[in-house]
Amino acid sequence: MNRRATPELVAHNDPGLQPERTLLAWRRTLMTLVVACTLFLRWIPQFGILAVLPIVVALVLSLGIQVGLRWRYRRSITGIREERLSAPLLEIALLGAGVGGLSLYGIYAVAFF
Amino acid sequence: MNSQDHPRPTAPDRDKISSALLGGGCEPDPRFTLANERTFLAWIRTALALMAGGIAVEAFTAEVFDPGLRKAVALTLLVLALLLSASACVRWLRVERAMRQRKPLPLPLLVPILSLGGALVAAGLIAFLTYRAS
Numbered sequence: 051m052n053r054r055a056t057p058e059l060v061a062h063n064d065p066g067l068q069p070e071r072t073l074l075a076w077r078r079t080l081m082t083l084v085v086a087c088t089l090f091l092r093w094i095p096q097f098g099i100l101a102v103l104p105i106v107v108a109l110v111l112s113l114g115i116q117v118g119l120r121w122r123y124r125r126s127i128t129g130i131r132e133e134r135l136s137a138p139l140l141e142i143a144l145l146g147a148g149v150g151g152l153s154l155y156g157i158y159a160v161a162f163f
Numbered sequence: 164m165n166s167q168d169h170p171r172p173t174a175p176d177r178d179k180i181s182s183a184l185l186g187g188g189c190e191p192d193p194r195f196t197l198a199n200e201r202t203f204l205a206w207i208r209t210a211l212a213l214m215a216g217g218i219a220v221e222a223f224t225a226e227v228f229d230p231g232l233r234k235a236v237a238l239t240l241l242v243l244a245l246l247l248s249a250s251a252c253v254r255w256l257r258v259e260r261a262m263r264q265r266k267p268l269p270l271p272l273l274v275p276i277l278s279l280g281g282a283l284v285a286a287g288l289i290a291f292l293t294y295r296a297s
Binding site: 064066068069071072075076078079082083085086089090092093126129130133134135136137138139142143145146149150152153154156157159160161 | 180181184185190192193194196197198200201203204205207208210211212214215217218219221222223234237238241242244245248249251252255259
């Protein structure tokens with residue numbers, strides 16, 4: 051199998067499959083983010099282009115984090131091997147701020163329109 | 164594997180932001196860092212479910228609820244989503260710090276927030292349905 055085409059399939063020695071489980075947890079979350087934001091499209095008749103803004107934010111955020119996940123997956127494999135792994139501060143902060151910001155946007159839309 | 168079984172490096176290479184946020188201490192077992200990450204993601208998915216629920220209530224239940232009640236339920240769910248997403252970040256950071264300093268893990272503040280919020284929304288809906296049936 052071509053390793054370059056499937057960068058996820060890198061050998062590691064963790065029987066708990068933690069790198070895969072974490073990678074899949076990130077992907078599930080990013081998919082949930084995009085699907086949840088499609089609900090904002092229901093407000094297109096009322097808000098117009100402003101109703102599209104959340105899904106644009108969700109897509110940009112998801113794609114950005116998704117690109118970093120491949121690097122992060124490899125880092126987690128070497129981290130387990132070397133018994134040292136840096137915390138993903140940026141990704142956590144971006145996702146937390148993104149979901150918080152989208153919730154705030156929803157509150158604004160429900161309360162004032 | 165237990166991280167207490169063998170000593171870990173005590174002088175981690177961290178940038179300034181990481182050092183300021185994570186504090187001192189030594190690096191925990193990478194498996195624990197990954198487990199904390201997955202727990203954060205599970206809380207974020209819960210926040211996303213609440214956010215989607217809030218938007219769905221406002222957008223799709225116009226024929227079921229009065230406008231005031233609909234807005235109240237939607238706002239409660241959205242505020243819960245906001246609180247959960249902020250608390251998930253804080254909890255992730257507190258657990259990371261506790262692991263690095265070999266301290267007991269902090270209690271989750273998220274559980275009472277979610278329980279109280281969920282109970283509040285459920286009580287409101289029960290009261291509404293009882294009132295409408297009578």
